[in-house]
Amino acid sequence: MLAAGAFALRAPIAQVISAIQGPADFTEQEAATGTDTTVMIHSGDSGSDIAQTLVAEGVVKGYQAFYELLLAERPEPVFQPGAYELKTKMTAASALENLLDPASKLDRTVVVPEGTAAGVVLESIAEGTEIPLADLQAAAANVASFGLPAEATTLEGFLFPATYTFSPKASAQDAIKTLVDRQFAALDGAGVAPEKRWSTIVLASLIQREAGLRDDYYKVSRVFLNRLNPERWESGLLQSDATVAYGTGNTHLVTTTDAERNDAGNLFNTYVHPGLPVGPISNPGDLAIDAALHPADGPWLFFVTWNLDTGETTFSSTVQEHDAAVVKWQDWMRENR
Structure with missing residues (x-):
C-alpha cells in the first residue's frame, strides 16, 4: 500500500517541486x-x-x-x-x-545545421548576409555551374552543413560555391570517388533525416542497405516517411499521412517506389556520410524511435519485434501527451 501510494503521488509531488x-x-x-x-x-x-x-x-x-x-x-x-x-x-x-x-x-555569418533542406539553406544565407534571396535562388538554379554529378537537378545534398563567414564582396554564386566545395572536400576526405558522390549523398541524406543518436546513424544505414538487398527484403521498398515528407514539400517533417504514403505521384515516396529516393532529401554532414560508407553489421530491417525526448531507438529484425517496439512508442506517447 505504501509503495502504491508513493507511486500515485509522484506526479503531484513533482508538480509541487517544479512550482517551488x-x-x-x-x-x-x-x-x-x-x-x-x-x-x-x-x-x-x-x-x-x-x-x-x-x-x-x-x-x-x-x-x-x-x-x-x-x-x-x-x-x-x-x-x-x-x-x-x-x-x-x-x-x-x-x-x-x-x-x-x-x-x-x-556579420555575414551563416549557420547551416545538418539535415537542412536546400531551400532553407538559401534563406539562411540571405538572412546572414546582404545577398538578396532572389539572387541566391537564381544562382542555385544553374546547377551545372557548380560541378555536381550529372544526376543532380538541384543543389540538394551538396550544401555542406557548417558555420560560414562570407566576405563583404561575396556574390550569390561565390557563397553557394563555398558550401558545395566544402561538401566535395568532405566526400574526398571520406574517400568517396567522384563517380560515387551521388549514391553516397543520396543515402547519407536519408540517414541524416532518419537517425537520432550518434551510434544509431550506422544502424539506420544498415537497415536501409538490408532493405535494398532482395534476399533480405523482397519488395525493395525503403518505406521512409522522411522521403515522403520531402516530396510533399514538408522538408522539416519525418511524419506522413496514409494518403501521402499511398501517393504514387510523389517520386520521393519510398512506400511506393523501390530503391533509394530519386535524389537527396537533405544536406548531410560528416557523420551521415561516414555512416553511409561504414554501416554497422546487423540483421535489422526495422527501427522506431520510442522515446522522443532521449532519441532512444529500437532496431528489430522481425515484424513481431518491430510491432512490440511500436507498442512501446505508443505507450510513451500516451504518457507524454
Whole structure:
C-alpha cells in the first residue's frame, strides 16, 4: 500500500517541486563551463521557435525558463534574423540579454545545421548576409555551374552543413560555391570517388533525416542497405516517411499521412517506389556520410524511435519485434501527451 501510494503521488509531488523551484535553468556555476556556439535566428521565428532552438543547441537548459522570461519582457523584444555568438549552458536571463545585444550578432555569418533542406539553406544565407534571396535562388538554379554529378537537378545534398563567414564582396554564386566545395572536400576526405558522390549523398541524406543518436546513424544505414538487398527484403521498398515528407514539400517533417504514403505521384515516396529516393532529401554532414560508407553489421530491417525526448531507438529484425517496439512508442506517447 505504501509503495502504491508513493507511486500515485509522484506526479503531484513533482508538480509541487517544479512550482517551488521554477522552470529548469542552468546555474551560474554551470554557465561558467559553457563553450562558444553560434545560433541562427530566422526571419519569422516566434519566441517559441527561438526558445526551442536555444534548447536544441544546448544554450539554455529548458524551454519554459527562457520563454516565460521572454513573455514578461516589455517592450516586446524584436530579434533580427542572423547568426548570434552565444555560449552553451547559459542562464535564460543571460541568453536573452545576449540575443538583444547588437554586439552578439555576427556579420555575414551563416549557420547551416545538418539535415537542412536546400531551400532553407538559401534563406539562411540571405538572412546572414546582404545577398538578396532572389539572387541566391537564381544562382542555385544553374546547377551545372557548380560541378555536381550529372544526376543532380538541384543543389540538394551538396550544401555542406557548417558555420560560414562570407566576405563583404561575396556574390550569390561565390557563397553557394563555398558550401558545395566544402561538401566535395568532405566526400574526398571520406574517400568517396567522384563517380560515387551521388549514391553516397543520396543515402547519407536519408540517414541524416532518419537517425537520432550518434551510434544509431550506422544502424539506420544498415537497415536501409538490408532493405535494398532482395534476399533480405523482397519488395525493395525503403518505406521512409522522411522521403515522403520531402516530396510533399514538408522538408522539416519525418511524419506522413496514409494518403501521402499511398501517393504514387510523389517520386520521393519510398512506400511506393523501390530503391533509394530519386535524389537527396537533405544536406548531410560528416557523420551521415561516414555512416553511409561504414554501416554497422546487423540483421535489422526495422527501427522506431520510442522515446522522443532521449532519441532512444529500437532496431528489430522481425515484424513481431518491430510491432512490440511500436507498442512501446505508443505507450510513451500516451504518457507524454
